[in-house]
Amino acid sequence: xxxxxxxxxxxxxxxxxxxxxxxxxxxxxxxxxxxxxxxxxxxxxxxxxxxxxxxxxxxxxxxxxxxxxxxxxxxxxxxxxxxxxxxxxxxxxxxxxxxxxxxxxxxxxxxxxxxxxxxxxxxxxxxxxxxxxxxxxxxxxxxxxxxxxxxxxxxxxxxxxxxxxxxxxxxxxxxxxxxxxxxxxxxxxxxxxxxxxxxxxxxxxxxxxxxxxxxxxxxxxxxx
DNA sequence: CGTTTTTGACCCGCGC
DNA sequence: GCGCGGGTCAAAAACG
Ligand SMILES: [Zn+2]
Numbered sequence: 001x002x003x004x005x006x007x008x009x010x011x012x013x014x015x016x017x018x019x020x021x022x023x024x025x026x027x028x029x030x031x032x033x034x035x036x037x038x039x040x041x042x043x044x045x046x047x048x049x050x051x052x053x054x055x056x057x058x059x060x061x062x063x064x065x066x067x068x069x070x071x072x073x074x075x076x077x078x079x080x081x082x083x084x085x086x087x088x089x090x091x092x093x094x095x096x097x098x099x100x101x102x103x104x105x106x107x108x109x110x111x112x113x114x115x116x117x118x119x120x121x122x123x124x125x126x127x128x129x130x131x132x133x134x135x136x137x138x139x140x141x142x143x144x145x146x147x148x149x150x151x152x153x154x155x156x157x158x159x160x161x162x163x164x165x166x167x168x169x170x171x172x173x174x175x176x177x178x179x180x181x182x183x184x185x186x187x188x189x190x191x192x193x194x195x196x197x198x199x200x201x202x203x204x205x206x207x208x209x210x211x212x213x214x215x216x217x218x219x220x221x222x223x224x
Numbered sequence: 225c226g227t228t229t230t231t232g233a234c235c236c237g238c239g240c
Numbered sequence: 241g242c243g244c245g246g247g248t249c250a251a252a253a254a255c256g
Binding site: 172 | 244245246247248249
């Protein structure tokens with residue numbers, strides 16, 4: 001049931017990019033195992049009770065009692081009542097199992113999120129740069145969302161988040177506590193988009209006043 | 225008016 | 241429980 005591989009890396013900062021392929025939270029085999037086990041339990045229970053019931057009364061079965069219901073009204077209604085009780089128990093067990101199933105999936109998800117948070121997501125890269133200004137343009141748009149003072153250091157630490165929608169990359173910028181001329185930048189996460197500073201070749205080619213476009217069109221006209 | 229910064233509040237884990 | 245340290249939220253302010 002527990003599909004988490006507990007591999008907490010004690011190193012909080014990975015200088016090499018690290019990718020973790022998470023296993024799926026739950027196999028379909030386990031799901032089918034669950035449901036099959038429950039169904040098998042019910043059928044066995046049903047069989048036992050029906051056999052014991054047939055010993056007590058005549059050779060009437062459950063289905064027959066539910067179908068006729070004319071001559072022997074008392075035994076049929078009792079049989080119906082028992083069938084309904086079994087159906088209720090069955091539904092109760094099914095809902096209970098479903099509840100525990102969903103609860104366990106949710107639990108695994110919560111634990112994975114906690115593990116990811118403690119491990120720093122999928123990967124984390126740190127740079128140490130000698131720079132006077134700590135606002136370095138790395139090609140992405142960042143939105144500052146926090147500022148905290150670090151222990152044993154007079155310099156604060158700034159928290160940034162990628163301003164692209166749906167991109168959950170964060171970075172933190174702080175000055176080195178020993179050598180104030182260095183800036184430590186820590187990136188966390190993978191961008192799900194291109195850098196906005198990338199100039200696409202297609203855009204350059206689509207410009208009608210581009211020298212390459214003019215040359216290509218003149219060459220094509222001359223050749224034809 | 226949309227986006228970003230500021231900044232105190234808030235949350236959470238951990239040690240005592 | 242309580243304080244501390246790190247991380248985040250969000251309302252207001254600032255910016256363009
Ligand atoms: Zn991004």
